[in-house]
Amino acid sequence: MPCHPARARELLAKKRAVVVRRVPFVIRLKDRAREDSTxxxxxxxxxxxxxxxxxxxxxxxxxxxxxxxxxxxxxxxxxxxxxxxxxxxxxxxQRRSEYRSRRRGARLRYRAPRFDNRTRPDRCGFPRLRLTRTTVHYGFQTGDLVRATVPRGRRAGTYTGRVAVRASGGFNITTAAGTVQGIHHSHVRLLQRADGCAYTTQKEAGALRSEPKAGARAADRR
Structure with missing residues (x-):
C-alpha cells in the first residue's frame, strides 16, 4: 500500500520496516505478516x-x-x-541498414590487397581476439546503483548513480550532474542490483483531477 514519505521515514526510524528497493523506493514491514494485513x-x-x-x-x-x-x-x-x-x-x-547499403555499393577495385594483418596466435596467445566473458568485477556489474564515498584526492566527495565496471578496478559512475571517472572499487558501496531498466525522478506537471459523479449511486465511468 503506498504511503506518505513521512510515514515511511517514521517506520524506518522505529525499525519497523526495512528497505527492499531504492528505485522505486519500496519498504517492507517487519512486525506484520501478510495474513494479518489488508x-x-x-x-x-x-x-x-x-x-x-x-x-x-x-x-x-x-x-x-x-x-x-x-x-x-x-x-x-x-x-x-x-x-x-x-x-x-x-x-x-535503420542506421544499420544504411551501413549495409554503403558496403554493398563500395568500390573496392583499387583498394590495396590485404597483407600481413592476420591473427598471430603464436605471438600473443590463442585466441588473440575474444570477447570478455566476465561481466562482474569486484562484486559489481555495469548498471548497478551504487554510492561512492571518496575521502580525499581530486575526486573527493559522495557520488550516487549507475556504475560502469572495469577489470582494472577504476569504475565510472553516472550521476544526475554527469559522469565521474576513475573511482576505485574500494570506495563503492552497492545500493541495488541492475534490473535492466533506467529510472529517473521528476516533479509532477499537475495534480490528478477528481471525476465528479452525479446521483445518489456513484458509478465509475471507466
Whole structure:
C-alpha cells in the first residue's frame, strides 16, 4: 500500500520496516505478516501510448458537494511513466541498414590487397581476439546503483548513480550532474542490483483531477 514519505521515514526510524528497493523506493514491514494485513481500496489506472505508457495508483472516496450530489474524490498515490524503446530500436535498425547499403555499393577495385594483418596466435596467445566473458568485477556489474564515498584526492566527495565496471578496478559512475571517472572499487558501496531498466525522478506537471459523479449511486465511468 503506498504511503506518505513521512510515514515511511517514521517506520524506518522505529525499525519497523526495512528497505527492499531504492528505485522505486519500496519498504517492507517487519512486525506484520501478510495474513494479518489488508490493502485498502486502490485502483491501478493505465494510459497506453505510442511513445510511453502512464501508470497511476489512486484511491477514491465518495463525498457530497455543495449541490448535495455524490462525487468520487480520487487522490493520486503513485505516478509512473514507462518510456518505450521501439523508436530507438527502429532508428538503430535503420542506421544499420544504411551501413549495409554503403558496403554493398563500395568500390573496392583499387583498394590495396590485404597483407600481413592476420591473427598471430603464436605471438600473443590463442585466441588473440575474444570477447570478455566476465561481466562482474569486484562484486559489481555495469548498471548497478551504487554510492561512492571518496575521502580525499581530486575526486573527493559522495557520488550516487549507475556504475560502469572495469577489470582494472577504476569504475565510472553516472550521476544526475554527469559522469565521474576513475573511482576505485574500494570506495563503492552497492545500493541495488541492475534490473535492466533506467529510472529517473521528476516533479509532477499537475495534480490528478477528481471525476465528479452525479446521483445518489456513484458509478465509475471507466
Amino acid at each position: 490493502v485498502q481500496g486502490v485502483q491501478i489506472r493505465i494510459d497506453p501510448g505510442s511513445r510511453s505508457t502512464g501508470i497511476a495508483v489512486t484511491d477514491g472516496k465518495q463525498e457530497a458537494d455543495h449541490d448535495e450530489a455524490v462525487v468520487t474524490v480520487r487522490r493520486g498515490l503513485v505516478a509512473l511513466e514507462v518510456r518505450h524503446r521501439g523508436r530507438r530500436i527502429r532508428d538503430a535498425l
